[in-house]
Amino acid sequence: xxxxxxxxxxxxxxxxxxIFGINDAxxxxxxxxxxxxxxxxxxxxxxxxxxxxxxxxxIRFVKKENCLYMDIMFDLDVxxxxxxETRKKIVAEKMVTxxxxxxxxxxxxxxxxxxxxxxxxxxFETHEWLEPDFAEEFL
Numbered sequence: 001x002x003x004x005x006x007x008x009x010x011x012x013x014x015x016x017x018x019i020f021g022i023n024d025a026x027x028x029x030x031x032x033x034x035x036x037x038x039x040x041x042x043x044x045x046x047x048x049x050x051x052x053x054x055x056x057x058x059i060r061f062v063k064k065e066n067c068l069y070m071d072i073m074f075d076l077d078v079x080x081x082x083x084x085e086t087r088k089k090i091v092a093e094k095m096v097t098x099x100x101x102x103x104x105x106x107x108x109x110x111x112x113x114x115x116x117x118x119x120x121x122x123x124f125e126t127h128e129w130l131e132p133d134f135a136e137e138f139l
Contacts, residue, residue, distance in 0.1 A: 002041040004031040009048035012080040015120050018087050019046065029123050036111045041067040044099070046091060047073040059102055092129035096121050
């Protein structure tokens, strides 16, 4: 599955430091995985802007491209005050939580959401962005 990530953020959020190199790593990991027969692609934008601009989350599926585009929204004050490890954890937690919820709402036929969710979490755990999930660790 093709899976891309970029950001649209104020400089003080320092999301550039968080996602540096993640696209290559995601391509290596997710590029060989298939979650449905349609070859769906995903593109994520990490959004962290001044709240005065009133940015809203965008989620859209472009059928012609077979690609789901979505924004994951972050609080600028929280991100700008966080250290690099905390920023990574915040990004990982939001992605692991919000991406599967958004996919579930879209109701893609035959998309293996449980396996995708497990793989997404596993990537972040393996790269030490998240602690291993206690419940899954002992199953």
